Amino acid sequence: MADDGMLLNFEIPDAPLKTQVKFKGGRWRDRLKAQRSAKQSATPTKQPRGPSSAPHTHQHHDYDASRPTKRPRTDDGDSQRHAKLQKTAGSAVGAPSHALRTGQISSSLFSKNPTAVTDFENAPVVDDFEPAKPSNAPLSEEAESFFSLGLSRRIAQHLTTKLEMKAPTAIQKNTVPQLIKDDSDAFLQAETGSGKTLAYLLPIVHRIMALSVNPDGTLKDTKVHRNSGLFAIVLGPTRELCKQIAVVLEKLLRCAPWLVCTTVIGGESKKSEKARLRKGVNILVATPGRLADHLDNTKVLDVGTVRWLVLDEGDRMMEMGFEDDIKAIVGKIRAGKLLKENAEGVVLEGILPSRRVTVLCSATMKMNVQRLGEISLVDAVHITVSKTDVDGEAEAATEAAFAAPSQLKQSCIVTPAKLRLVTLIALLKSTFARRGSVMKAIIFISCADSVDFHYELLKDTKPPEPPAPDASPDKQGSHANTEQTVAPAAYVTSPANPKVVLHKLHGSLPQPVRSATLNAFAKCKDPAVLITTDISSRGLDVPSVDLVIEYDPAFAVADHVHRIGRTARAGRPGKAVLFLMPGCEEGYTSILPASTPIVPQLYESILQKGLATAVNLPSTYTSAETEKQTWTTRAESLQLHLEQRLLAAPSANADDDAEAEGQDQGKGSGKPKSKAKPKKKLAPENPLLVSGRQAFRSHIRAYATHVREERVYFDITQLHLGHMAKAFALRETPGGIGGGVSRRAHKATTSKGGSGGTAAANATAADGSGDGGEKKKKARSGGKARDDDDEDGVGNVDEDAAKRMKEKLKMMMNAAGEFNIG
Ligand SMILES: Nc1ncnc2c1ncn2[C@@H]1O[C@H](COP(=O)(O)OP(=O)(O)OP(=O)(O)O)[C@@H](O)[C@H]1O
Numbered sequence: 045m046a047d048d049g050m051l052l053n054f055e056i057p058d059a060p061l062k063t064q065v066k067f068k069g070g071r072w073r074d075r076l077k078a079q080r081s082a083k084q085s086a087t088p089t090k091q092p093r094g095p096s097s098a099p100h101t102h103q104h105h106d107y108d109a110s111r112p113t114k115r116p117r118t119d120d121g122d123s124q125r126h127a128k129l130q131k132t133a134g135s136a137v138g139a140p141s142h143a144l145r146t147g148q149i150s151s152s153l154f155s156k157n158p159t160a161v162t163d164f165e166n167a168p169v170v171d172d173f174e175p176a177k178p179s180n181a182p183l184s185e186e187a188e189s190f191f192s193l194g195l196s197r198r199i200a201q202h203l204t205t206k207l208e209m210k211a212p213t214a215i216q217k218n219t220v221p222q223l224i225k226d227d228s229d230a231f232l233q234a235e236t237g238s239g240k241t242l243a244y245l246l247p248i249v250h251r252i253m254a255l256s257v258n259p260d261g262t263l264k265d266t267k268v269h270r271n272s273g274l275f276a277i278v279l280g281p282t283r284e285l286c287k288q289i290a291v292v293l294e295k296l297l298r299c300a301p302w303l304v305c306t307t308v309i310g311g312e313s314k315k316s317e318k319a320r321l322r323k324g325v326n327i328l329v330a331t332p333g334r335l336a337d338h339l340d341n342t343k344v345l346d347v348g349t350v351r352w353l354v355l356d357e358g359d360r361m362m363e364m365g366f367e368d369d370i371k372a373i374v375g376k377i378r379a380g381k382l383l384k385e386n387a388e389g390v391v392l393e394g395i396l397p398s399r400r401v402t403v404l405c406s407a408t409m410k411m412n413v414q415r416l417g418e419i420s421l422v423d424a425v426h427i428t429v430s431k432t433d434v435d436g437e438a439e440a441a442t443e444a445a446f447a448a449p450s451q452l453k454q455s456c457i458v459t460p461a462k463l464r465l466v467t468l469i470a471l472l473k474s475t476f477a478r479r480g481s482v483m484k485a486i487i488f489i490s491c492a493d494s495v496d497f498h499y500e501l502l503k504d505t506k507p508p509e510p511p512a513p514d515a516s517p518d519k520q521g522s523h524a525n526t527e528q529t530v531a532p533a534a535y536v537t538s539p540a541n542p543k544v545v546l547h548k549l550h551g552s553l554p555q556p557v558r559s560a561t562l563n564a565f566a567k568c569k570d571p572a573v574l575i576t577t578d579i580s581s582r583g584l585d586v587p588s589v590d591l592v593i594e595y596d597p598a599f600a601v602a603d604h605v606h607r608i609g610r611t612a613r614a615g616r617p618g619k620a621v622l623f624l625m626p627g628c629e630e631g632y633t634s635i636l637p638a639s640t641p642i643v644p645q646l647y648e649s650i651l652q653k654g655l656a657t658a659v660n661l662p663s664t665y666t667s668a669e670t671e672k673q674t675w676t677t678r679a680e681s682l683q684l685h686l687e688q689r690l691l692a693a694p695s696a697n698a699d700d701d702a703e704a705e706g707q708d709q710g711k712g713s714g715k716p717k718s719k720a721k722p723k724k725k726l727a728p729e730n731p732l733l734v735s736g737r738q739a740f741r742s743h744i745r746a747y748a749t750h751v752r753e754e755r756v757y758f759d760i761t762q763l764h765l766g767h768m769a770k771a772f773a774l775r776e777t778p779g780g781i782g783g784g785v786s787r788r789a790h791k792a793t794t795s796k797g798g799s800g801g802t803a804a805a806n807a808t809a810a811d812g813s814g815d816g817g818e819k820k821k822k823a824r825s826g827g828k829a830r831d832d833d834d835e836d837g838v839g840n841v842d843e844d845a846a847k848r849m850k851e852k853l854k855m856m857m858n859a860a861g862e863f864n865i866g
Pocket residue numbers: 182209210211212213216234235236237238239240241242407582583584585587609610613614
C-alpha cells in the first residue's frame with residue numbers, strides 16, 4: 045500500500061547517486077557531461093548524505109529535519125496525513141530564514157521514471173535550421189503599400205505616419221480590396237499574428253469614412269457623426285479580446301475623429317453601457333451574450349443601419365456556447381429593412397454595402413466554424429494567404445491557414461511527471477539568465493486552480509512594494525487590482541535579471557483584476573512571466589512575448605496553435621516549448637502543425653543548464669548552496685525545498701484565524717454562545733498545501749477532458765498519480781478527484797505491474813476515502829478544474845468525469861459571468 049512517489053521522498057539512498065541517474069539519448073557530449081557531473085555529485089567525500097555524515101553541503105542548520113522513517117500509507121484524511129508529515133519533516137521548515145539541509149531527506153527524483161521513446165540521438169537540433177522567413181510579417185515596402193490597396197490617402201497616411209506600419213500583411217493585402225469593392229460575405233482565415241484585425245477594420249472604416257470624405261480627400265459638407273447610425277458590429281469571444289479590438293479601432297479612428305466606437309462587453313453596469321449607446325455610436329465591439337441582451341432590452345440600440353457584422357475568433361465563440369446568441373443577433377440584424385439613407389437624409393446607398401455583409405475570422409478551422417458559417421454566411425468568399433503571397437515565388441498556392449508562423453521555433457521537453465516542476469523552474473531560470481534575450485514569457489496551464497498554485501509557489505514571499513502615498517489615484521487603483529496577481533518572482537531570477545515579475549490570469553478573477561493584470565503584463569518594463577489558462581490563448585496581442593511555454597498541453601490542437609501564436613507575431617521571432625511526459629504523450633508532436641520539426645529536448649539538459657548555478661529562494665528563505673553543487677543535487681534540494689514549503693506549519697496568525705473562524709461559526713448558528721456545540725479544533729493547514737492539493741485534483745480532472753481524437757496521446761489511464769503529485773510538490777496523492785478518474789489511473793498503474801502498491805494507495809487517496817469534507821466542499825463550490833467548456837472534451841474515456849465536469853463548468857459559467865473561461 046505504498047505510493048512510491050511518496051515513500052521515495054523519505055528514502056535515504058544507500059547507494060551513491062550515480063546508480064540512480066540514467067542518461068539516455070541526446071548528443072553524446074551532453075550525456076558524457078551529465079554523467080560526469082552526476083558522478084561528481086555522488087562521490088561520498090564531496091556529497092555526504094544522511095544525518096550522521098556531516099559536514100552538509102548547506103551551511104545553515106537552523107532546523108533539524110530529523111530523518112523520517114519509511115512508513116506505510118494510511119487511509120486517513122488529508123489533514124491527519126498532513127499533521128504526521130509535518131512532524132516527520134521537521135516543524136521549522138517554513139520558518140523564515142531557515143535553510144535546507146540537503147542530503148538528509150533525499151527526494152528520489154531521478155529513479156523509477158518511465159523512459160522516453162523519442163529517439164533523441166537522431167533528433168534535429170534547434171540550431172540545425174536556418175531561420176525561416178516570417179510568414180505573418182508585413183510585406184516588403186517596395187512591393188506593397190497601403191495606398192495600393194484602394195484605401196483613402198487619409199487612412200493610408202495615418203497608418204504609415206501615425207501607426208508606423210509601412211506595408212500591409214498578406215491577409216490585409218488580400219482582404220482590404222475585396223471588402224472595399226465587393227459586398228459578399230467573407231470567411232477570413234490566416235495564421236495567428238498576421239494582422240486579421242486591421243484586415244477587416246480597414247475596409248469598414250474606409251467605407252464609413254467615404255460618407256464624409258470625397259474621393260480627392262476633401263471633406264464633404266455633411267459629415268456623418270456619432271448619431272448618424274450604427275454601421276458595423278464586431279463580435280469577439282472574450283472581454284479582453286473585445287477591448288483589444290476596440291483599442292486598435294480607436295487608434296485607427298484618430299484619422300476620422302467624427303466617428304465613434306464603443307464596447308458592450310459586460311463587467312460594468314448595463315446602465316452605463318446604455319448611456320453610451322444613447323450618446324450614439326458608429327462601430328460597436330461586443331461580446332455575444334451582452335449584445336443579445338442589449339438587443340432585447342435596450343430600445344435605443346437600432347440595428348437598421350448596420351451593414352457589417354464581424355465574427356472574430358468564431359470557433360471560440362461557438363465553443364463557449366454562444367451559438368444561440370449569435371443566431372439571435374444575426375436574425376435581428378437581417379430582419380430589419382435595409383435603409384438607403386439614414387434619419388438625417390445622408391445617402392448610404394452606393395457608398396456602404398448594398399446588403400448586410402458578414403465577415404467570419406478564424407486562424408483555425410474546426411467543425412464548429414463550418415456550423416457558424418452555415419448560420420451567418422451567404423455565398424461567402426474564402427480569403428486566405430497563399431505561399432505566393434508570402435514568398436513572392438511562383439509556386440502553387442498552398443493554404444497557410446491552420447499553420448504556426450514559420451519563424452516560430454518549436455521544441456518539446458520530454459519530462460517524467462516527477463521532474464516537471466523542477467524542470468519548469470530550471471527552464472525559466474536559464475531563460476532569464478541573460479538580460480534582454482527574453483522579456484516576456486507566457487506559461488499555459490490547464491486550469492485556474494493550478495494557475496493559482498503555481499503563482500503562489502513561484503512568487504517571492506515578500507509582498508511587492510505598495511505605491512507611494514502620493515501616487516496618482518489611477519496608480520493606487522491599479523495596485524489594488526493587481527495586489528493578488530502581480531508579484532516579484534523567486535527561483536527564476538539571475539544575477540543578470542534580479543527582477544522578474546510574475547503575473548497570473550484566469551477567468552475566475554474579477555474583471556477589473558483581469559484587465560489590470562493584463563495591462564500590467566503588457567506594460568511591464570522588467571522581464572515578465574504570465575501564468576495563465578486558455579483565457580489568454582485567443583487574440584491576446586502583447587508585442588514583446590518572446591516565449592510561450594505549454595506546461596500543460598492544450599486540450600485540442602487548434603488551441604495549441606492559438607497558444608503558441610501569442611509569440612512570433614507580425615513577423616517577429618518567437619519560441620514555443622511544450623512539456624510532454626514520456627510515453628503516449630510523445631506521439632502528440634506528430635499531429636502538430638509546424639513548418640520546421642518540433643525539436644525534442646532532454647529534460648536533463650534543461651536541468652543542467654538551468655541549475656548550473658544556485659537557485660534564488662524566496663526572500664524569507666536563506667539559500668546556503670555552494671558553487672560546488674551539481675545540477676542533480678540542486679534539482680533534488682529544490683524539490684525538497686518546495687515540498688517542505690508546503691508542509692511547513694502555517695503562520696501563527698493562521699491559528700488565531702482558525703479559532704476566530706470557529707467562534708464565528710458558533711455565532712452564525714444562531715444559538716446562544718454558551719450553548720453552541722464546542723467545535724473540535726482542526727489543525728490549521730498551510731494554505732499552499734491546500735492550494736497544491738486543489739490544483740492537483742483540478743489538473744487530473746482537466747486531463748480527462750482532452751478532445752476525443754487526441755486522447756490516444758493524453759490517456760488518463762497512463763497517468764501515474766503518485767508521480768504527478770510530485771509535480772505539485774505534494775508528498776502524498778490527494779484524494780477527492782472523483783468522477784472515476786482515479787480508478788482509471790489506478791487500473792493502469794496496477795496492470796503495468798511494479799507499482800501495484802502505489803496504485804492501490806493512489807486509489808484510496810484519490811477516491812477520497814477520508815477526504816469527504818474536501819469532496820463535499822468541492823461539490824459545493826462548483827470547482828474550477830478546467831474552466832473551459834469544450835464540447836469536444838466529453839467522450840467515452842471517462843464519461844462520468846466529463847459529465848460532472850460539464851455540470852461544474854456550467855455552474856461556473858453561470859455563476860461567474862459569461863466569459864469566465866479561465
Ligand atoms: N501591416 C502591419 N504592419 C505591422 N504590424 C502590423 C500590421 N498589421 C498588424 N500588425 C500588428 O500585428 C500584430 C498582430 O495583429 P492582429 O492581432 O490583428 O493579428 P491576428 O491575425 O488577429 O492574430 P490572432 O489570430 O492571434 O488573433 C499586432 O500587434 C498589430 O499591431
